[in-house]
Amino acid sequence: MQESKKDIKSNATYSEIRADDLEWPKHRSQEYWEYRKKWSEYPEKMKVPEFPLCLDIETTNICNLQCTMCSRTIQIEDGTYSDIGTMPMDVYKKMIDEGSKYKLPSIKLNYLGEPLADKYIIERIRYAKEKGVIDVMFNTNASLLDEETAHQLLDAGLDSIYFSVDGISAETFNKIRIGTNYETVLKNIKNFMKIKNDGDYKHVQTRVSMTVLPGMEKEMEEFAKFWLPIVGQVGYGEWVDARGKGTKIEVSNATVTTNYDYNPDFVCAQPFQRMFIMWDGVCTPCCPDVARKYVTGNVNNSSVKEIWDGPEYQRMRSAQTSGNYFNIDICKECYIPQAKYNTKV
Ligand SMILES: C[S@@+](CC[C@H](N)C(=O)[O-])C[C@H]1O[C@@H](n2cnc3c(N)ncnc32)[C@H](O)[C@@H]1O
Ligand code: SF4
16 A cells, blocks of 8 residues: 555544543553554554454444434434444454454444443443553443442443533533433543542543533533543534535524535545444445445444455545545535644544
């Protein structure tokens, strides 16, 4: 593969602020840091790892909330959402077993759904840790994160947990995160942090992330001031309109105008890093493909390695490396080539 002259962001739609002197990085292994190095280096060099560096596994697409900005909610409203279900444990274990042969370094146990609504979540974390996965993580809405669950997650070996909290005020949050309320989520996160800090879980990474909707930019600074002392890291994600454009979001009553112009310097990092596996086994190459338009295979009838090396991945990667990403429909309609929060973390 050729050396890249392009500026490829390993995480193009997300930026992060970290408190000084964070504790968890001091408690991660050398293997963890080697994997993080590969996370940036492989896409930068347009090099394909032998096996994905991360499996993003949607263990369930059940969710207890109906957040107004969420691609899941929007697709349900439009009648375009997939069936709803939970990945059987045998399918999950087969992937983890395969990954362990390749020293799979990380898994993220969510896509469009709530991991704490998955009845097997504790068992899944424990299994992955037994099989040597270094970084087991997920994003959660934290509304179901009671004290017992917090203890179980930490004891099972969860390495990183990312809390989604949209907005600094209860007013903003409650307009977006329908089905819970700000006080519950705040209490659950603070309780989790207390349990983590009181126990022997110094390696556990925590972060609060906000999806920045139109009109919410003004809340970003105060959000960081509030959350940094509590969790240590704050993230901002760029909102993607699941309809392409035109979703009106209550919080600001504004729409985003997404720029889909061709960017000659763009190469997408994700096909060189990670693979997305939906609860029913369907695989896709990247997080923006919420409508499952570019299916690379299904783990119910292929191995992860077969899919990773298969024709759809080859086609996707060569379109990226040759500057022809516009030949792939999902890439042509993607906001990442013009991403706003283009900070490398
Ligand atoms: C889809 S949720 C799934 C995990 C969990 N239910 C949660 O809320 O964190 C994962 C992350 O995607 C973000 N998200 C949802 N819809 C989005 C959208 N349309 N654009 C950008 N981020 C979105 C959420 O705010 C959350 O941080
Ligand atoms: S909690 Fe997560 S998956 Fe559920 S609706 Fe909200 S953002 Fe979407």
